[in-house]
Amino acid sequence: MLALTPEELTAIKLSLRVAAVATLVSLPLGIAAAMLIGRCRFLGRPLLNAFILLPLVLPPVVTGYVLLLLFGRQGPIGHFLAETFGIVLAFRWTGAALACAIMGFPLMVRAIQISVEAVDHRLEQAASTLGASRAWVFLTVTLPLIAPGIIAGAILAFARSMGEFGATITFVSNIPGETQTLPSLIYTFTQVPGGDAGALRLTLISIGISLSAVLGAEAAAQFIGRRVRAS
Numbered sequence: 001m002l003a004l005t006p007e008e009l010t011a012i013k014l015s016l017r018v019a020a021v022a023t024l025v026s027l028p029l030g031i032a033a034a035m036l037i038g039r040c041r042f043l044g045r046p047l048l049n050a051f052i053l054l055p056l057v058l059p060p061v062v063t064g065y066v067l068l069l070l071f072g073r074q075g076p077i078g079h080f081l082a083e084t085f086g087i088v089l090a091f092r093w094t095g096a097a098l099a100c101a102i103m104g105f106p107l108m109v110r111a112i113q114i115s116v117e118a119v120d121h122r123l124e125q126a127a128s129t130l131g132a133s134r135a136w137v138f139l140t141v142t143l144p145l146i147a148p149g150i151i152a153g154a155i156l157a158f159a160r161s162m163g164e165f166g167a168t169i170t171f172v173s174n175i176p177g178e179t180q181t182l183p184s185l186i187y188t189f190t191q192v193p194g195g196d197a198g199a200l201r202l203t204l205i206s207i208g209i210s211l212s213a214v215l216g217a218e219a220a221a222q223f224i225g226r227r228v229r230a231s
Contacts, residue, residue: 007176008185008202015182016209018093019161022101023108023154030108030153034146037109038116056106060166067099067171095172096179100164104157111156115149116142148221155217159210182206 004012037049055063071078072090081087089095119142127137143150165183172179174188186202189195 004201005198008198010177011180011182011185011202012205014093014096014177014180015162018097018100018181019158021094021097022104022161023158025097026101026105026108026157027150027154030105030112030157031146031150033105033109034112034116034149034153038113052109053106055103055167060103060164061170063102064099064167064170067095067102067167071095071098071171089172091172091175091179093172093179096168096181097161099167099171100161101157103164103167104160107160108153108157111153112146112149115146115152119145151220152217155213155220159213162206162209162213 033048033052037045037052068090069075071081073079073082073088078088078090081089087094089098123145124137124141127141128134132140163183164181165187168179168181169184169187174180174184180188182202182205186199186206189199189202
């Protein structure tokens with residue numbers, strides 16, 4: 001019951017790799033989007049915000065199908081990447097990372113945006129009056145202040161990526177060793193006779209990983225918050 005098979009270990013490792021890549025690649029974009037929405041007021045702001053949050057309300061299968069249309073070998077973006085750079089995303093683990101990044105992006109942006117909107121502008125203005133450039137103010141004042149939100153957003157996106165199924169299986173299918181992540185293997189086990197033990201085992205592991213990620217994010221956010229308040 002407790003011993004993991006090579007197939008299960010491969011799925012767990014792939015899920016961790018996909019979730020980590022999805023989170024790290026989308027994090028700079030998430031910070032930029034949160035700063036833009038949280039600080040700027042422009043005509044298309046509500047539309048941009050709605051577009052970012054769209055994966056939260058769309059069925060994941062729809063998101064995966066749109067990715068397949070755009071990034072598949074015959075899609076406009078996928079064809080360009082394949083012909084120009086030799087990059088193929090459909091039915092590859094990198095495509096799973098793209099799907100997970102898109103599904104977790106709204107949670108990441110929202111968490112960071114809340115921190116951005118809570119920053120006291122007077123602290124940034126004080127640094128500016130002392131001669132600091134806008135980039136230096138962002139790196140030394142704004143970034144430390146929004147760090148708890150960044151950590152929380154990154155961990156939420158990571159946990160969401162670990163549990164992503166609908167968009168992933170639609171875009172990259174369920175190929176053992178290549179795109180079969182933890183949720184995909186759990187689904188596979190539920191479809192075969194005698195697979196209940198494997199499904200339960202992987203479900204408990206998935207819960208443990210996600211719970212550890214959330215608790216770790218909370219502890220890290222509190223630690224950084226105390227350091228910022230003390231400085």
